[in-house]
Amino acid sequence: MRIKSVNAWWVSIPIESGRQHRSDFGKLTTFDSAILRIETDDGLVGWGEGKNAAGSSGTYGALVHLLNEEVAPRLIGRHAGDITAIWEMLYNGVRHESAASAGHAMPELSRRGLTTAAISAVDIALWDILGKHLGQPVWQLLGGRKADRLPAYASGGWADAAGIGAQLQSYIDIGGFKAVKMRVGAMDGLPHVSADRVRAARRALGPGIDIMVDAHGTYTVAEAKRFAHMVADCDLAWFEEPVIADDKPGMAEVRAATTIPIATGESESTRFAFRDLVQARAADILQPDPAFCGGITEAMRIAALASAFNLRFAPHLWAGAPCFFAGLHICAAAPSSFLIEYSCGANPMIFDLIEGEIAARDGMVAIPDGPGLGYSISEAFLMAHVKKSPVHV
Numbered sequence: 001m002r003i004k005s006v007n008a009w010w011v012s013i014p015i016e017s018g019r020q021h022r023s024d025f026g027k028l029t030t031f032d033s034a035i036l037r038i039e040t041d042d043g044l045v046g047w048g049e050g051k052n053a054a055g056s057s058g059t060y061g062a063l064v065h066l067l068n069e070e071v072a073p074r075l076i077g078r079h080a081g082d083i084t085a086i087w088e089m090l091y092n093g094v095r096h097e098s099a100a101s102a103g104h105a106m107p108e109l110s111r112r113g114l115t116t117a118a119i120s121a122v123d124i125a126l127w128d129i130l131g132k133h134l135g136q137p138v139w140q141l142l143g144g145r146k147a148d149r150l151p152a153y154a155s156g157g158w159a160d161a162a163g164i165g166a167q168l169q170s171y172i173d174i175g176g177f178k179a180v181k182m183r184v185g186a187m188d189g190l191p192h193v194s195a196d197r198v199r200a201a202r203r204a205l206g207p208g209i210d211i212m213v214d215a216h217g218t219y220t221v222a223e224a225k226r227f228a229h230m231v232a233d234c235d236l237a238w239f240e241e242p243v244i245a246d247d248k249p250g251m252a253e254v255r256a257a258t259t260i261p262i263a264t265g266e267s268e269s270t271r272f273a274f275r276d277l278v279q280a281r282a283a284d285i286l287q288p289d290p291a292f293c294g295g296i297t298e299a300m301r302i303a304a305l306a307s308a309f310n311l312r313f314a315p316h317l318w319a320g321a322p323c324f325f326a327g328l329h330i331c332a333a334a335p336s337s338f339l340i341e342y343s344c345g346a347n348p349m350i351f352d353l354i355e356g357e358i359a360a361r362d363g364m365v366a367i368p369d370g371p372g373l374g375y376s377i378s379e380a381f382l383m384a385h386v387k388k389s390p391v392h393v
Contacts, residue, residue, distance in 0.1 A: 002280035006072035010060035012387040019346035021158045026188040031056035031349040032318045034069025036121040048125030050117040051291040055298035116269040123295025131372035142333035149364040156344035166206020171344045175360035185215030195230035221250040228258035238263040251282035266316035269302045289316040291323035303334035317341040321347035325373040332367045
């Protein structure tokens with residue numbers, strides 16, 4: 001169980017032209033992420049994922065370099081089961097021994113962003129290894145699962161007012177979903193354009209389907225409040241990232257101005273940032289991304305924080321397979337979880353990167369039973385889509 005090798009790659013998978021969509025990120029033609037492989041001296045392999053960009057966009061050369069050149073040497077020879085100790089070692093850096101003996105964090109200055117994304121990738125891979133070593137699914141190691149299937153929502157929704165109803169209905173027809181999420185915000189220009197799309201979606205789907213909206217943090221506080229007022233009669237299940245994540249007082253102001261539950265957190269990392277969200281009374285639903293917030297270890301801490309404050313937990317899972325499967329195990333074990341994000345846009349980083357199928361049936365997603373995270377990476381497919389980082393002379 002000693003770590004023998006650590007290798008990260010920038011994986012970039014083309015999105016077929018007919019399934020590309022345009023949002024506030026622009027038109028995305030590839031799905032990109034940093035995928036990590038850790039192998040132990042007894043032949044166990046764990047897979048992790050780190051993210052440093054929104055959605056499937058972004059470049060991953062810096063994160064991959066960080067993992068391969070700075071993080072990997074610190075992991076070689078460590079016992080792969082020392083997951084929390086390794087998390088704290090990477091977070092606290094050169095002061096990790098002092099932090100461990102003192103019983104409180106003494107983090108590096110670069111404690112957020114790329115650093116936590118790298119920790120996330122390592123953490124997910126180590127839980128995968130530990131589960132495989134013990135012959136148990138990760139959810140069992142986290143305390144057991146509350147169900148063998150959990151409800152999911154269809155995540156997508158970029159069409160205009162004339163087409164949004166049909167687009168969302170197509171998700172329902174495929175997976176039997178009882179809840180769908182659509183994008184709003186800067187992609188539409190003005191708030192009333194987004195509101196028209198939301199009203200069109202509600203008319204098309206009727207009252208029996210939950211509708212969530214996601215602004216990707218692109219509204220100002222005033223715009224978010226105007227939009228919420230315009231859709232107040234649409235019975236929305238949540239309003240996601242109404243304003244930039246850095247404006248927690250603004251998020252709290254939006255929450256206080258509407259009866260629509262506020263969901264946020266995909267742009268936040270570590271339990272400390274989520275503590276600040278909770279203390280600001282800025283959110284009803286916490287949405288950490290396991291590939292950015294600090295991995296499975298930190299996501300479970302954030303889920304416990306949600307439970308302590310009677311909030312709910314629904315992680316952001318628009319990601320690759322290691323992050324998505326980590327999310328399944330976290331949700332299965334966390335009492336505060338209630339809903340899984342299921343990508344209905346083109347997402348080859350989940351659906352094509354693994355051997356086997358991920359399917360939603362009757363609006364539910366099965367929780368894996370296999371050891372570790374319970375899936376197999378297609379290594380040939382992965383290596384065929386490794387992107388070489390540009391070299392600047």
